[in-house]
């Protein structure tokens with residue numbers, strides 16, 4: 302995985318009130334299939350982008366025009382999950398080759414990231430790679446993009462977000478078709494079923510994606526943060542509500558009423574909340 306920030310992206314028109322992080326899965330020789338190490342690196346890059354207070358939008362993409370991501374690397378698929386690179390023992394935790402399945406943690410991380418994450422898709426978004434684009438907040442597809450699930454063909458499936466978020470996007474009949482038949486769909490078909498936000502010429506893909514990000518950067522980052530949490534709150538149950546609730550707590554910290562409580566505690570006295578209205 303490689304990661305970079307706004308200035309290295311193809312520039313759009315005018316200055317932007319923030320920067321854009323770009324995370325690229327860099328394994329084009331296998332259509333950007335992910336190994337455990339790939340997931341670890343994407344997770345670190347996402348963390349960096351989240352912590353960087355200048356970053357207002359994050360692009361997730363794959364290297365080259367042929368693929369966004371082709372899902373889990375079947376060459377390192379063992380009997381207990383995906384194995385750490387067998388050619389590189391240094392990457393084996395405690396020397397053992399324990400199978401992992403932590404792309405699911407990455408999906409949660411993308412969903413809970415308080416900044417918009419945009420999938421920039423050229424070529425194949427297939428299998429676990431299709432779920433990754435699905436989890437992103439927006440998808441900008443090149444006209445050569447192809448979408449689909451392969452799980453049942455290769456003895457796998459994603460019945461988590463890969464099923465539920467797909468149902469929300471395209472409806473239950475289409476979601477079941479996608480999973481049961483394992484067909485591939487063109488960018489235009491994906492657009493017409495609500496899987497992607499727009500389809501653009503391949504040569505315009507990055508410029509158009511940056512343009513969408515710049516439009517979001519011009520808007521209130523906190524409003525976008527609260528909206529993203531709100532969109533997910535019901536589906537994610539207590540975890541979704543927890544995120545939304547703590548975002549309101551974050552706002553409350555900036556309020557004088559909350560500060561009265563903090564200051565009284567620090568000064569060892571009783572807080573006086575009497576001046577604050579009991580709002581109707």
Ligand code: 2NE
Nearest residue numbers: 331332334371372373374375376425428429451452457458
């Ligand atoms: C992506 C697709 C349709 C591309 O087809 P094409 O014809 O453009 O390329 P080709 O020749 O199939 O692939 C090029 C090279 O990449 C490797 C291929 O084996 C091939 O290697 P060489 O022959 O050049 O040595 N490659 C491609 N995808 C790979 C993969 N996922 N793992 C390892 N090597 C891969 C076509 O390549 C394709 O259908 N790929 C397989 C897609 C797939 O089944 N992915 C796994 C689904 S399961 C999953 O992702 C998953 C899950 O269900 C649940 C949890 C976590 C993960």
